[in-house]
Amino acid sequence: xxxxxxxxxxxxxxxxxxxxxxxxxxxxxxxxxxxxxxxxxxxxxxxxxxxxxxxxxxxxxxxxxxxxxxxxxxxxxxxxxxxxxxxxxxxxxxxxxxxxxxxxxxxxxxxxxxxxxxxxxxxxxxxxxxxxxxxxxxxxxxxxxxxxxxxxxxxxxxxxxxxxxxxxxxxxxxxxxxxxxxxxxxxxxxxxxxxxxxxxxxxxxxxxxxxxxxxxxxxxxxxxxxxxxxxxxxxxxxxxxxxxxxxxxxxxxxxxxxxxxxxxxxxxxxxxxxxxxxxxxxxxxxxxxxxxxxxxxxxxxxxxxxxxxxxxxxxxxxxxxxxxxxxxxxxxxxxxxxxxxxxxxxxxxxxxxxxxxxxxxxxxxxxxxxxxxxxxxxxxxxxxxxxxxxxxxxxxxxxxxxxxxxxxxxxxxxxxxxxxxxxxxxxxxxxxxxxxxxxxxxxxxxxx
Amino acid sequence: xxxxxxxxxxxxxxxxxxxxxxxxxxxxxxxxxxxxxxxxxxxxxxxxxxxxxxxxxxxxxxxxxxxxxxxxxxxxxxxxxxxxxxxxxxxxxxxxxxxxxxxxxx
Numbered sequence: 001x002x003x004x005x006x007x008x009x010x011x012x013x014x015x016x017x018x019x020x021x022x023x024x025x026x027x028x029x030x031x032x033x034x035x036x037x038x039x040x041x042x043x044x045x046x047x048x049x050x051x052x053x054x055x056x057x058x059x060x061x062x063x064x065x066x067x068x069x070x071x072x073x074x075x076x077x078x079x080x081x082x083x084x085x086x087x088x089x090x091x092x093x094x095x096x097x098x099x100x101x102x103x104x105x106x107x108x109x110x111x112x113x114x115x116x117x118x119x120x121x122x123x124x125x126x127x128x129x130x131x132x133x134x135x136x137x138x139x140x141x142x143x144x145x146x147x148x149x150x151x152x153x154x155x156x157x158x159x160x161x162x163x164x165x166x167x168x169x170x171x172x173x174x175x176x177x178x179x180x181x182x183x184x185x186x187x188x189x190x191x192x193x194x195x196x197x198x199x200x201x202x203x204x205x206x207x208x209x210x211x212x213x214x215x216x217x218x219x220x221x222x223x224x225x226x227x228x229x230x231x232x233x234x235x236x237x238x239x240x241x242x243x244x245x246x247x248x249x250x251x252x253x254x255x256x257x258x259x260x261x262x263x264x265x266x267x268x269x270x271x272x273x274x275x276x277x278x279x280x281x282x283x284x285x286x287x288x289x290x291x292x293x294x295x296x297x298x299x300x301x302x303x304x305x306x307x308x309x310x311x312x313x314x315x316x317x318x319x320x321x322x323x324x325x326x327x328x329x330x331x332x333x334x335x336x337x338x339x340x341x342x343x344x345x346x347x348x349x350x351x352x353x354x355x356x357x358x359x360x361x362x363x364x365x366x367x368x369x370x371x372x373x374x375x376x377x378x379x380x381x382x383x384x385x386x387x388x389x390x391x392x393x394x395x396x397x398x399x400x401x402x403x404x405x406x407x408x409x410x411x412x413x414x415x416x417x418x419x420x421x422x423x424x425x426x427x428x429x430x431x432x433x434x435x436x437x438x439x440x441x442x443x444x445x446x447x448x
Numbered sequence: 449x450x451x452x453x454x455x456x457x458x459x460x461x462x463x464x465x466x467x468x469x470x471x472x473x474x475x476x477x478x479x480x481x482x483x484x485x486x487x488x489x490x491x492x493x494x495x496x497x498x499x500x501x502x503x504x505x506x507x508x509x510x511x512x513x514x515x516x517x518x519x520x521x522x523x524x525x526x527x528x529x530x531x532x533x534x535x536x537x538x539x540x541x542x543x544x545x546x547x548x549x550x551x552x553x554x
Contacts, residue, residue, distance in 0.1 A: 139551045150552040153514065161516045168526060194554050197514045198538030201526060227553060263553075367552050370464035400553050 004093060004132060011132065016086035022129045023082035030122055038114045039075050042067055048106040048116065053357045053382045054099050066106040066116045069095050073123045093132045096123040098375055101363030102232075103323040108355065124234030136369035137233040144242050149225035150367075151193035158221060161196045165204040172427075174438045176211045178203065182218035187259040187290070188250045189219050190226035192266065192400050202261070205423040209296070212432060213304040217259065223249030226260050228269035232364030236277055243274030250287040257288040259295060262421050264322035264362065264399035267291045267329050291325055293398045296422055297334035300341045307341050311429040317343040318392035320383075320406060321356035322399030330354075335398060338422060342429050347390040359383045359397075361405025377412050380405055384413035398422050455481040467542075467549045471506065474546030482544050487534040494532050495544070497522050502545035512542050512550055 004011040049055050049065035058064050073092045077084060084092075102117035110116070127133065140150040147153060162178040169176040179185065189210075195202040203219075210217050223246040230239035250258045260266045269277075271289040280286060299305040319335050326332035332353040339346045349356065360380035365372055383406070387395060395406055395417050406419045450461040450469045458477045461469035466485070468478060479499065483491060501521050505513040515537050519526060533540035538554050 136551070143551070151550070152511070157514055157516065161514065164516050164519075192553055194538070194552065197512075197550070198536060198554060200515055229552065366554075369549060370467075373464040404554065 004090060013086040013090060016089060016130065016132070018084060018086060018089060019130060020082045020084075023077065023084070023126055026122070026126055026129055027078065027082060030125070035074070035119060035122070036078065038112075038119065039071070039078060041112050042071070042114060043111075045111065047109045047111065051106045051109040053101075053103075053105075053360060053379050057360075057379045057381045064099060066100070069099055070116050070119045070123075074119045077123070077126065089127060089130055089132060092123050093127045096120050096127060096234075097134050097364065097368060098372055101323070101358045101360065101365055101379075103358035103362055104328055105323070105355070105358065108327075121234065124232070125236055126234070128234035133233050133235075134364070134368040134372065136367045136372075137229050137364050140229045140367065141233060141235055141238060144225075144230055144238060148222055148245060149193045150227055150229055151197050153193050153196050153225075155221050158196055158219075158224065161200050162203060162219060165200050165207060168201075169204040169207050171438060173208045173211050173432055174436050176207050178207050179218045181221050181253065183253045184255070185218040185253065186216040186256045187218070187295070188253055188255040188257070188287075189217050189259045189261070190224055190246055190266065190270070191219070191261040192227050192263045193225050194400060195261065202421070202423060205427045206261070208432075209299070209305065209423060209426055209430070212430060212436060213299045218253065218255070220249045220253060223247075226258070226266035226270050227263060228265065228274065229364060229367055231269050231273060231277065232265065232367075239269070240274070240277035240279060243269050244278035246270060247274075247278065247286050255287065257290045258285070260289060260291045262292050262398035262400065262423060264324035264401060265364075268324040271329055291329060291331055291398070293325060293331050293334045293338070293422060296426060297337050300338055305426065306431045307429045308431045313343040313394065313425070313429065314345065315393040316345045316347050316391055317394045317396060318347050318349055318387060318390040319352075320349075320359060320387075320395055320397035320399075320402050321353060322397060322402050323356070323358050323362055325398060326356060327354040332356075335396070335422070338426075339396060342425050343394075347392050349386040349390055357382050357386065359402045359405045359409070361401040361408075366401045366404050376405065377408060380409045381413070384409045384415060387415055387417060388413070392417060394418050394420060396420055396422060396425060453481070463549070465549050468546050471503075471546050471548075474503075478546060479544050486540045486544065488532075492532075494524070494528070498524070498529065498532060498537075498541050499545045502541060502547060506545070506547050512538070512547050 048067050052066050055064040073095050100120045102120055104117045106116050107113055143150050143152040166178050226246055228239055228242045230242050260270055275283050275285050319339055321332055360376050365376045397403055403419055410417055450463055453460050453462055456477045460473055463469055518537055529537050538550050
């Protein structure tokens with residue numbers, strides 16, 4: 001018997017009461033015509049199968065073909081007009097969260113361009129409406145509601161961590177600051193709460209880079225979390241609120257753009273799904289959204305950040321394209337351009353850019369935690385093999401979930417690589433101009 | 449599903465991420481058991497100081513403290529925490545202290 005753990009305890013087929021009305025309501029609301037068209041024009045050609053990392057990592061078992069996964073779940077829900085059994089809903093739960101990271105690679109191979117990932121997301125919404133959602137995602141939802149961020153960080157905690165990181169970063173760059181709530185700044189820098197809770201060095205490094213680049217930036221003390229796990233949980237209403245909180249804050253501060261930290265799904269939320277979730281009917285965010293990979297590239301291109309030739313990286317380096325930054329936001333060249341400035345031996349994975357495979361950690365898989373770990377590492381086999389073939393010793397990625405997944409894959413498949421963010425590489429290699437050098441600065445750079 | 453592991457006569461229920469299933473099962477042997485996979489050769493006073501702080505905080509608040517609080521109470525710099533626990537405060541130190549894996553994108 002399949003058992004699903006949700007925050008209220010354990011759910012089995014006996015404890016699920018299917019609310020058919022609610023399912024129908026969701027089906028009616030979500031572009032019924034478009035989805036019905038997609039479901040009916042799918043000719044079962046199978047081109048999507050070879051594109052899917054779950055299919056490839058599971059010995060080409062046809063059960064993992066994207067077309068099958070969506071016909072089996074949403075197709076059946078439509079056919080039965082929402083009248084489904086608890087057992088069937090549990091199967092939907094299993095497929096929608098455990099066998100798809102909504103990476104959208106299959107859409108590139110579909111002759112009709114069918115957006116399978118969006119349909120899987122709809123299955124998640126339906127499951128969520130019936131109380132079925134992975135515990136790891138569900139636990140973050142009340143945090144978004146009560147604290148405005150996924151990890152229940154208070155405003156005071158955020159401010160104190162920023163102040164602390166300014167102190168630490170001052171050892172490397174003189175006059176470094178983290179400006180809070182500055183109206184009229186060029187960029188409102190939004191982050192992932194993990195940076196406050198467990199990786200504050202990310203904030204310190206960002207502050208160093210922005211200070212050296214002479215940037216006008218600010219971190220807001222509300223609306224600062226650009227992650228959106230409600231989006232991956234299928235909790236669409238809350239997901240809209242989460243995205244809108246950030247847009248409203250940016251409008252209030254009158255900034256030019258929202259800048260997204262090195263996080264993939266934050267870009268997906270802020271840049272192109274959030275507007276729909278928050279009810280902006282033209283699908284555009286009310287304030288422009290820029291990802292760090294874009295801004296860092298511009299700094300190097302325009303000479304605002306210069307790389308010390310003596311510190312360029314000699315070890316072979318490869319780049320992990322986060323699906324939500326490269327394929328889904330079109331930013332696949334910027335990361336490579338940055339690495340041309342920073343490394344001597346860059347080696348691309350194959351396939352790459354918008355065709356790159358998901359690492360297996362996307363779509364909520366990392367926060368979904370333990371119960372999904374085995375499948376996550378198995379799906380990641382495709383990525384592990386890609387990395388190994390490059391012979392790279394350093395894997396760079398501007399996404400926290402890629403970062404965590406690659407670290408797990410590194411151990412699981414014994415890859416012997418170091419995983420780094422763009423910030424880490426930039427801070428290690430950039431020239432700190434004389435006027436910003438702390439008086440007693442040595443050459444030692446921070447690590448970790 | 450949790451797995452049972454035995455070490456020095458103690459039995460621990462461990463989740464898929466290698467964290468012990470419940471804080472009540474924690475005992476010093478757990479730290480011994482996990483240290484190797486966490487890349488720690490020898491346990492020092494520093495490790496214990498961090499572990500005890502995490503446990504005190506967890507017992508009072510029911511969640512892991514953010515790193516800022518950890519550094520303030522123990523007096524260690526961030527860099528020193530990473531030297532003590534190479535896989536970091538959220539994953540490495542919390543795991544050794546018997547706390548559950550933190551919620552969210554970690």
